[in-house]
Amino acid sequence: MSRLNEANVALAHEIIARYPKPKSALIPLLHLAQEQDGWVTDEAMAHLAELVGVTPAEVKGTCTFYEMFKLHPTGRYMVNICTNIACQVLGAEDLLHHAEETLGIRPGGTTDDGMFTLEDVECIAACTEAPCLQVNYRFGLRLSIDDFDEMIADLRERGRSDHLITANPGEPIPSHGTLGLSRQHLTEERTAGIVAPELVTEAPVWLTFEPKQEEGA
Amino acid sequence: MATGEYVPHAPGYVDTDDPKIVTSRFGYEDSYTLDRYLATGGYEGLKAALGRTSEACHNITREATVLGRGGAGFPAGIKWGFCPPDVWPRYLVVNGDESEPGTYKDRLLMERDPHQLIEGCLIACYSIGLTQCFLYVRGEMAVAQQRLADALNEAYEAGYVGKNILGTDFSVDIVLHWGAGAYIVGEETALIESLEGNRGMPRLKPPFFPAAVGLYGQPTIVNNVETLANLPWLMSNGAEAYKQYGSETSPGTRMFAVSGHVKRPGVYEVEQGVTTYEDLLYGDKYCQGIRDGHELKMFIPGGGSAPWLFPEHVSLPLEARPVGAAGTMLGSGAIVVMDDSTDAVKACLRVVRFFARESCGKCAPCREGTSWEEKILQRILDGNGRPEDLDLLLDIGDNISPGPYPVASDESQGLEAVPFPPRQTTICPLGPSSVAPIVSALRRFRHEFEAKIATPVELGLRGPNAPSEAEETGLRGPNAPSEAEETGLRGPNAPSEAEEVAS
Numbered sequence: 001m002s003r004l005n006e007a008n009v010a011l012a013h014e015i016i017a018r019y020p021k022p023k024s025a026l027i028p029l030l031h032l033a034q035e036q037d038g039w040v041t042d043e044a045m046a047h048l049a050e051l052v053g054v055t056p057a058e059v060k061g062t063c064t065f066y067e068m069f070k071l072h073p074t075g076r077y078m079v080n081i082c083t084n085i086a087c088q089v090l091g092a093e094d095l096l097h098h099a100e101e102t103l104g105i106r107p108g109g110t111t112d113d114g115m116f117t118l119e120d121v122e123c124i125a126a127c128t129e130a131p132c133l134q135v136n137y138r139f140g141l142r143l144s145i146d147d148f149d150e151m152i153a154d155l156r157e158r159g160r161s162d163h164l165i166t167a168n169p170g171e172p173i174p175s176h177g178t179l180g181l182s183r184q185h186l187t188e189e190r191t192a193g194i195v196a197p198e199l200v201t202e203a204p205v206w207l208t209f210e211p212k213q214e215e216g217a
Numbered sequence: 218m219a220t221g222e223y224v225p226h227a228p229g230y231v232d233t234d235d236p237k238i239v240t241s242r243f244g245y246e247d248s249y250t251l252d253r254y255l256a257t258g259g260y261e262g263l264k265a266a267l268g269r270t271s272e273a274c275h276n277i278t279r280e281a282t283v284l285g286r287g288g289a290g291f292p293a294g295i296k297w298g299f300c301p302p303d304v305w306p307r308y309l310v311v312n313g314d315e316s317e318p319g320t321y322k323d324r325l326l327m328e329r330d331p332h333q334l335i336e337g338c339l340i341a342c343y344s345i346g347l348t349q350c351f352l353y354v355r356g357e358m359a360v361a362q363q364r365l366a367d368a369l370n371e372a373y374e375a376g377y378v379g380k381n382i383l384g385t386d387f388s389v390d391i392v393l394h395w396g397a398g399a400y401i402v403g404e405e406t407a408l409i410e411s412l413e414g415n416r417g418m419p420r421l422k423p424p425f426f427p428a429a430v431g432l433y434g435q436p437t438i439v440n441n442v443e444t445l446a447n448l449p450w451l452m453s454n455g456a457e458a459y460k461q462y463g464s465e466t467s468p469g470t471r472m473f474a475v476s477g478h479v480k481r482p483g484v485y486e487v488e489q490g491v492t493t494y495e496d497l498l499y500g501d502k503y504c505q506g507i508r509d510g511h512e513l514k515m516f517i518p519g520g521g522s523a524p525w526l527f528p529e530h531v532s533l534p535l536e537a538r539p540v541g542a543a544g545t546m547l548g549s550g551a552i553v554v555m556d557d558s559t560d561a562v563k564a565c566l567r568v569v570r571f572f573a574r575e576s577c578g579k580c581a582p583c584r585e586g587t588s589w590e591e592k593i594l595q596r597i598l599d600g601n602g603r604p605e606d607l608d609l610l611l612d613i614g615d616n617i618s619p620g621p622y623p624v625a626s627d628e629s630q631g632l633e634a635v636p637f638p639p640r641q642t643t644i645c646p647l648g649p650s651s652v653a654p655i656v657s658a659l660r661r662f663r664h665e666f667e668a669k670i671a672t673p674v675e676l677g678l679r680g681p682n683a684p685s686e687a688e689e690t691g692l693r694g695p696n697a698p699s700e701a702e703e704t705g706l707r708g709p710n711a712p713s714e715a716e717e718v719a720s
Contacts, residue, residue, distance in 0.1 A: 125315055125321035179363075180366055192390045193388075208341065
């Protein structure tokens with residue numbers, strides 16, 4: 001725990017290679033650390049600092065700006081209930097209140113069994129489907145109080161719920177820290193070539209080349 | 218489960234018989250796969266573009282007047298032209314950090330049709346010589362990230378992205394990048410800061426206009442997801458075809474998310490300029506009116522940052538200029554409808570609280586001001602408001618955004634609209650945006666605020682600013698004016714008559 005493991009170090013190098021400057025990889029790398037441990041540890045931040053060539057303080061500076069990075073352990077499932085205006089006018093506060101009562105925690109709190117952390121969040125872009133929430137950043141839409149209870153029971157029993165939308169039907173909800181289940185992979189033979197900006201001085205060739213055939217505009 | 222059958226709509230999206238430019242594949246369950254994309258005209262726009270010179274592609278975009286769909290509504294073709302001519306490399310940064318309250322269209326475009334966005338990026342890069350593209354997706358959108366990662370891997374594999382695209386000299390890399398929860402990163406210079414691995418705080422313009430000094434100090438085009446998603450269709454069909462839709466000054470279609478108290482909330486693609494708020498809110502094929510038994514009280518016409526509009530304004534067209542003149546903005550195409558059950562003070566507080574939470578802290582007027590606004594509104598809502606609080610709110614707002622703040626007209630009070638945009642004492646518009654709900658709600662519903670201040674007693678509890686028991690009962694509290702002051706009788710510590718005469 002804490003420093004990135006060997007497989008993740010390899011992934012980290014792959015991510016860093018996609019950017020003309022290594023520090024740009026910092027947010028994806030912080031996500032990688034959070035995926036490994038469920039939260040972002042000081043040791044992980046120190047390790048990332050080595051990987052991208054900045055100080056641990058700079059990594060912490062970036063990390064603490066962003067709400068999704070947790071600097072302490074969380075529950076397996078992060079339950080984020082939107083209470084912004086579009087959801088508020090359609091009962092988000094009732095849903096949040098019900099969640100507090102059911103889980104026995106206030107926003108920011110984690111259940112004793114370490115399963116759920118509750119958060120009261122800002123607009124998550126599903127406004128027409130209010131009230132809505134996310135569990136580990138998977139959407140639950142137009143949730144009634146009964147739906148919420150079912151969802152919690154489903155997650156406890158099966159690690160997934162029909163009330164939550166995943167990229168592919170039936171996908172489990174991964175534990176907190178994992179976002180998309182697939183990653184981009186740039187292969188050596190297909191990439192156009194990532195270079196530092198100072199090494200480029202000329203306009204790209206296609207700006208001056210003649211197209212093969214002319215089509216009507 | 219890629220059945221390929223056309224289903225009525227994806228969650229949130231409502232299909233109509235309107236012309237579709239960007240949502241044409243939303244009905245297909247497998248709309249996000251390369252197979253479905255290719256079967257429905259995918260990458261044809263890229264081929265059409267590659268058959269022309271870069272300059273010709275730029276000209277088509279300019280002629281079509283593709284307005285930016287992120288909020289500011291600036292024409293993309295003109296923005297592209299701001300890159301200094303001889304500075305290389307140039308970058309494309311896609312703004313997929315959609316987080317304006319009420320807004321969601323980019324998420325659907327990324328989840329339901331990722332290849333269309335990728336193709337749009339390629340066309341933009343080809344048109345003005347951008348050599349690397351960064352797709353910045355909001356951190357909270359795990360499904361969109363997954364779909365885009367899959368789509369990029371497919372597109373690279375099939376030769377649509379990367380080196381020598383479709384056998385030409387055109388080569389560009391598209392890198393999927395994602396954020397970690399910060400509304401302010403939707404501001405283009407903050408987005409660039411974030412992409413450089415820093416805290417997402419906006420940069421001062423000038424000198425940091427991204428087209429001139431952007432990512433790594435290089436010329437950088439920052440475009441919204443929906444803006445780029447228009448390009449494949451545009452390249453296949455040309456500027457003239459594009460201009461057949463919408464109005465003369467706002468051609469094409471636009472996605473609007475209508476949420477709140479309407480019968481059928483949803484994301485709709487409609488023609489810009491010719492459709493009105495009334496059509497959208499009350500039209501049979503759109504939202505079908507306010508829910509039964511209620512009437513429209515107010516609506517947010519363009520995302521949480523926009524000043525509010527009221528029932529008499531629904532005839533406004535969905536077009537930037539008239540909406541701006543009416544005192545607000547079309548913004549990000551987010552309409553939040555509130556009926557007569559809505560408490561104006563509570564709604565105002567909720568929007569202000571958003572800005573207080575999301576202020577990045579760089580500029581003092583916003584950092585301090587937004588949290589003061591929140592605290593004052595909270596105490597009014599809690600029944601602890603002070604009579605001077607309403608002017609105090611406006612005064613704080615004036616320090617963030619000086620001068621008359623944009624606001625809608627109010628015929629009943631004989632008040633005219635103040636046109637958009639607001640002025641600002643801050644680097645970015647976040648702080649000034651927090652003033653929008655305050656000015657809108659206070660001008661229209663001042664009586665609701667005053668009622669809350671005048672009746673502080675709730676459940677029998679007294680707020681600290683409630684009239685004192687003494688005032689009500691006639692009993693004297695410790696801070697009451699002394700009997701001496703009232704009667705003119707002198708107490709033992711009063712200055713002597715001699716002292717007073719001397720001074």
